[in-house]
Amino acid sequence: MSRGLVFMLQSVVLYTSANLLVKALAVLPTPQxxxxxxxxxxxxxxxxxxxxxxxxWGHNRKWLVVRGVMGxxxxxxxxxxxxxxxxxxxxxIQYLSPIFTVLLAILFDGQRIKTHRWVYFxxxxxxxxxxxxxxxxxxxxxxxxxxxxALAAAVAYLATIKCRETDSPVGIVAYFHxxxxxxxxxxxxxxxxxxxxSQWGMALGIGGLSLLAQxxxxxxxxxxxxxxxxxxxxxxxxxxxxxAWILFDEKITGWALVGIGVVLAAVTANTIAGKRKPxxxxxxx
Numbered sequence: 001m002s003r004g005l006v007f008m009l010q011s012v013v014l015y016t017s018a019n020l021l022v023k024a025l026a027v028l029p030t031p032q033x034x035x036x037x038x039x040x041x042x043x044x045x046x047x048x049x050x051x052x053x054x055x056x057w058g059h060n061r062k063w064l065v066v067r068g069v070m071g072x073x074x075x076x077x078x079x080x081x082x083x084x085x086x087x088x089x090x091x092x093i094q095y096l097s098p099i100f101t102v103l104l105a106i107l108f109d110g111q112r113i114k115t116h117r118w119v120y121f122x123x124x125x126x127x128x129x130x131x132x133x134x135x136x137x138x139x140x141x142x143x144x145x146x147x148x149x150a151l152a153a154a155v156a157y158l159a160t161i162k163c164r165e166t167d168s169p170v171g172i173v174a175y176f177h178x179x180x181x182x183x184x185x186x187x188x189x190x191x192x193x194x195x196x197x198s199q200w201g202m203a204l205g206i207g208g209l210s211l212l213a214q215x216x217x218x219x220x221x222x223x224x225x226x227x228x229x230x231x232x233x234x235x236x237x238x239x240x241x242x243x244a245w246i247l248f249d250e251k252i253t254g255w256a257l258v259g260i261g262v263v264l265a266a267v268t269a270n271t272i273a274g275k276r277k278p279x280x281x282x283x284x285x
Contacts, residue, residue, distance in 0.1 A: 004224030005232060007216045012236040014213035019087060020243055021202045021209070026083040028199070029191040033079050033206070034072070035184035040207025041214075042177035048170050058175060060166040067159035067172060068179035074152030075180070077145045085138050086250040088241035089131050092263045093146030095234060098271055099124050100154035117273050124266035130259025135252065160221060169218035173211065231268045238264075 022033060049056055058064045074094075081090045099121050106113060128147075132138045156176075163172050195203070220229045237260060244250040252260065 002224060002228075004220045004222075004229050007220035007223065008229040008232050009235070011213045011216035011220060012233055012239065014209045014216060016236050016239045016243065018206050018209040018213060019082060019091070019240065020247065021206045022079055022082050023087055023244065023248060025199060025202055025206075028193050028195070029188065030076060030080040030083065031184050031188040031191055032193060033083075033203075034076050034180060035188040036203040037075075037207045037210050038072075038177045038180040038184055040204055041211040042174065042181050044208070044211055045170055045174035045177060049174060052168075052170075054168060054171055056171075056174065056178070058163075058167045058171050060163045063159045063162040064167065064172065064175040065179070067156050067163065068175040068177075070152045070156040070159065071176040072180040072183065074149045074156060075176075076184070077149035077152065081142045081145050081149070085142050086135070086252055087244040087248070088237055088250070088252055088260060089135060089138050089256070090142075090146060091237045091240045092131060092260045093128055093143065094150050094153065095237060095263060095267050096124060096128065096147060096150035097153035097157065098230060098267050100151045101157055102270065104154055104158060114273070117270055120266045120270040120273065124263050124270070127259045127262030127264075127266060130262065131256050134255040134259065160218060164218075164222050169215050169222060172218055173214045176214075230271045234264050234268055 018037075025033060046056060078090065078094055081093070102113060102117070103121070128143070132140070132143045160172055217233075241252065241260070245252075
């Protein structure tokens with residue numbers, strides 16, 4: 001098993017664990033959750049960069065800012081829908097991001113896509129509509145937020161690729177928190193909800209687990225071609241489905257479950273269809 005694949009699987013488990021904690025803290029406002037994750041992760045990023053002697057402000061600043069802003073928007077929307085719809089459904093809707101990545105490449109880079117991949121795109125969106133249509137907990141508003149989160153994540157992914165030869169994984173991740181901490185901190189001050197000791201502990205867990213997950217995924221994208229490792233990311237939806245069912249009694253049955261399967265099959269097929277020669281390996285910390 002390659003190092004890139006190991007990092008991707010680690011990222012999946014860590015992200016799912018963090019999202020389960022977000023679900024457990026659904027009583028807190030979304031801005032507060034995003035701020036707590038950001039400020040905790042930023043603290044660890046600053047320490048790491050300082051010890052490694054790397055600049056906090058990075059090198060490829062234009063794309064780092066794009067990655068940070070779009071990452072903040074995507075995370076805010078994702079955290080919000082996690083609080084209101086089943087975790088597995090939220091996760092699957094967000095998995096449209098690879099589809100949007102390809103569509104953005106067509107729009108801005110003029111890339112040509114083989115006809116059969118359009119079938120995968122249509123199947124993915126059709127599967128999401130099945131999840132929405134057969135699960136009354138998924139409203140049109142939350143569906144739109146989930147699609148918006150996926151689109152923002154796609155832009156953030158493209159920005160990460162632009163930065164992988166100039167900045168370290170931790171440096172790329174840090175920019176997201178540099179931008180999100182002051183913005184979401186200001187917003188959360190107006191809606192702050194008092195927290196218990198256990199909630200502070202879970203918030204610390206969200207920050208730590210999310211940071212480790214982000215770094216692991218960024219390392220995976222540094223070391224491997226996305227087509228080789230991204231299909232394993234979708235294991236997270238199955239993990240979220242099982243754990244949310246056990247921990248929060250979030251049952252998903254019937255055609256909504258079929259819709260989840262359609263989305264996972266479509267995005268996996270799309271990623272494999274887009275396989276190309278792997279890029280040169282970039283040293284990761």
